[in-house]
Amino acid sequence: MAASFHAHGVETPGRGFVRNSRLLSNVPLTLHLLRFSTSITSSSRLFCAGSGSFSRRRATKKLVKIGDKKGGGRVEAVLKEDKIEKRFSDGNGKNFTCAMKFGGSSLASAERMREIAALILSFSEERPVVVLSAMGKTTNKLLVAGEKAVSCGVSNTSEIEELSFIKELHLRTVNELGVDRSVVSAHLEQLEQLLKGIAMMKELTLRTKDYLVSFGECMSTRIFAAYLNTIGVRARQYDAFDLGFITTDDFTNADILEATYPAVAKRLHGDWVNDPAIPIVTGFLGKGWKSGAITTLGRGGSDLTATTIGKALGLQEIQVWKDVDGVLTCDPSIYPCAEPVPHLTFDEAAELAYFGAQVLHPQSMRPAREGDIPVRVKNSYNPQAPGTLITKTRDMDKAVLTSIVLKQNVTMLDIVSTRMLGQVGFLAKVFSIFEDLGISVDVVATSEVSISLTLDPSKLWSRELIQQELDHVAEELEKIAVVNLLQHRSIISLIGNAQRSSLILEKVFHVLQVNGVNVQMISQGASKVNISLIVNDSEAVQCVKALHYSFFESGDQSELILDAEFGNG
Numbered sequence: 051m052a053a054s055f056h057a058h059g060v061e062t063p064g065r066g067f068v069r070n071s072r073l074l075s076n077v078p079l080t081l082h083l084l085r086f087s088t089s090i091t092s093s094s095r096l097f098c099a100g101s102g103s104f105s106r107r108r109a110t111k112k113l114v115k116i117g118d119k120k121g122g123g124r125v126e127a128v129l130k131e132d133k134i135e136k137r138f139s140d141g142n143g144k145n146f147t148c149a150m151k152f153g154g155s156s157l158a159s160a161e162r163m164r165e166i167a168a169l170i171l172s173f174s175e176e177r178p179v180v181v182l183s184a185m186g187k188t189t190n191k192l193l194v195a196g197e198k199a200v201s202c203g204v205s206n207t208s209e210i211e212e213l214s215f216i217k218e219l220h221l222r223t224v225n226e227l228g229v230d231r232s233v234v235s236a237h238l239e240q241l242e243q244l245l246k247g248i249a250m251m252k253e254l255t256l257r258t259k260d261y262l263v264s265f266g267e268c269m270s271t272r273i274f275a276a277y278l279n280t281i282g283v284r285a286r287q288y289d290a291f292d293l294g295f296i297t298t299d300d301f302t303n304a305d306i307l308e309a310t311y312p313a314v315a316k317r318l319h320g321d322w323v324n325d326p327a328i329p330i331v332t333g334f335l336g337k338g339w340k341s342g343a344i345t346t347l348g349r350g351g352s353d354l355t356a357t358t359i360g361k362a363l364g365l366q367e368i369q370v371w372k373d374v375d376g377v378l379t380c381d382p383s384i385y386p387c388a389e390p391v392p393h394l395t396f397d398e399a400a401e402l403a404y405f406g407a408q409v410l411h412p413q414s415m416r417p418a419r420e421g422d423i424p425v426r427v428k429n430s431y432n433p434q435a436p437g438t439l440i441t442k443t444r445d446m447d448k449a450v451l452t453s454i455v456l457k458q459n460v461t462m463l464d465i466v467s468t469r470m471l472g473q474v475g476f477l478a479k480v481f482s483i484f485e486d487l488g489i490s491v492d493v494v495a496t497s498e499v500s501i502s503l504t505l506d507p508s509k510l511w512s513r514e515l516i517q518q519e520l521d522h523v524a525e526e527l528e529k530i531a532v533v534n535l536l537q538h539r540s541i542i543s544l545i546g547n548a549q550r551s552s553l554i555l556e557k558v559f560h561v562l563q564v565n566g567v568n569v570q571m572i573s574q575g576a577s578k579v580n581i582s583l584i585v586n587d588s589e590a591v592q593c594v595k596a597l598h599y600s601f602f603e604s605g606d607q608s609e610l611i612l613d614a615e616f617g618n619g
């Protein structure tokens with residue numbers, strides 16, 4: 051009895067559906083047509099995909115029932131002052147089917163926003179919750195503006211180049227989309243005031259950083275929702291921190307708390323029942339449960355927003371739309387010939403993200419796995435590409451290697467106990483030191499008296515603390531061990547079927563030996579999907595290229611399939 055979300059447009063005589071050259075070669079670009087809805091000619095016909103069509107004369111009846119949808123819900127069109135307004139009504143309480151998340155690269159301009167709107171509407175059977183990141187590189191620019199404000203003096207804040215860029219980008223987008231400037235003008239004003247405040251205080255705390263970057267998502271969602279409403283598609287903007295995203299107070303890297311799920315579900319369902327409209331939600335943001343202040347979920351956190359909504363609403367699918375054809379066999383900036391991986395498990399995707407593949411937020415798979423909701427990674431520039439489907443299980447029979455991930459600038463610690471062999475509790479002591487200092491450990495290999503492990507120092511938000519943190523760790527560990535701190539190391543993670551580790555390692559060591567690279571540490575995770583190697587930073591990129599070439603050289607398969615060469619069918 052649910053209402054379907056149907057794509058609408060105006061069929062213009064002689065043009066039929068406009069097709070966009072690059073974006074939607076096969077998808078009717080109904081949204082471009084909808085833009086003309088304010089000037090419908092008598093010969094134009096309103097179009098409702100899959101539900102037939104009706105003439106303007108019928109539309110002027112004020113309220114027109116377009117059709118009964120799957121399950122008994124209805125979509126209605128209202129002609130208000132010559133504007134088509136779509137209304138959704140619901141039958142069985144299953145108000146939403148999927149989450150669609152669009153990253154900054156998908157929202158870089160007014161043109162991209164139009165294309166994304168068309169893309170969303172082209173999924174005529176979906177009732178989506180839309181999650182958006184900030185436009186283009188806005189988050190980075192906001193951070194730079196904040197850093198500059200700390201030292202530039204109050205009177206110079208208005209001249210900060212990044213502030214001008216952000217203002218210009220958002221105002222131009224609003225103008226080009228035909229949306230009222232008031233949609234963002236108050237935020238732009240507040241942003242400038244905030245930068246002045248930072249300049250006055252001469253400091254940028256983590257809490258202020260989160261407030262500062264929140265302007266990006268707050269503005270992109272307001273613009274996009276306003277645009278949809280302008281073209282006659284009912285949409286409602288939500289700030290995640292008001293929607294029910296409750297987090298820890300770890301500014302810049304907050305964790306989502308359980309209370310979020312029921313709160314988000316209640317609010318979205320409630321609003322839909324009262325007044326159906328597509329929710330347009332800010333990604334990346336939350337509200338600290340103690341402080342009540344705006345928090346962020348770590349860079350790239352909008353993926354996590356989408357999967358959290360997916361779990362909260364029990365959706366059928368979570369789509370994350372990127373600027374690549376899915377999760378690739380390798381970072382394309384390292385190996386441009388990287389191929390899309392058609393299918394991943396949640397475990398593989400989580401390891402891949404955790405070990406540095408920028409394509410997914412490290413924590414984003416958790417809600418999807420808990421709710422068992424498939425995640426599809428798609429390319430908003432190339433929607434026809436199948437993308438990557440991430441599910442609980444997949445056929446691993448023939449799988450060997452899925453993807454290679456590189457994490458650079460990692461610090462490695464060799465810790466050797468100063469006590470005699472077999473000392474009880476050595477590992478426990480070492481790890482309690484990391485726990486006390488709040489430092490996380492990535493890769494670990496142990497013997498009875500020594501531990502080698504890696505720390506990730508690349509905390510984007512607190513770089514200046516890194517050396518101090520490391521010194522502190524070494525100081526604490528030296529009370530019980532001899533510590534050797536090795537910086538500028540890389541972790542190369544081989545994601546795939548670690549049940550076939552002998553096969554993978556045979557090939558890996560052959561490649562490394564040919565390239566004269568020494569592995570300094572190796573670890574196979576309990577997850578059975580990851581083998582990690584530690585090498586010098588200076589050798590890492592070359593190493594990844596050579597490994598990728600060796601494992602994926604045929605170019606037409608995303609996994610090494612067992613073949614005769616390895617004596618396996």
Ligand SMILES: Nc1ncnc2c1ncn2[C@@H]1O[C@H](COP(=O)(O)OP(=O)(O)O)[C@@H](O)[C@H]1O
Pocket residue numbers: 152153154155156183350371372373374376377378379380381382383406407408409410453
């Ligand atoms: N294994 C990988 N597969 C796909 N993309 C990757 C991978 N590793 C790194 N990337 C990078 O991740 C980018 C997409 O992630 P991101 O920039 O966060 O997208 P968005 O901002 O659209 O959410 C790609 O443009 C690509 O350069």
Ligand SMILES: N[C@@H](CC(=O)OP(=O)(O)O)C(=O)O
Pocket residue numbers: 152153154155183184189190266333334348349350351352353
């Ligand atoms: N805008 C935030 C959050 C985010 O998720 O961005 P993106 O989806 O563009 O990676 C960031 O840049 O980190």
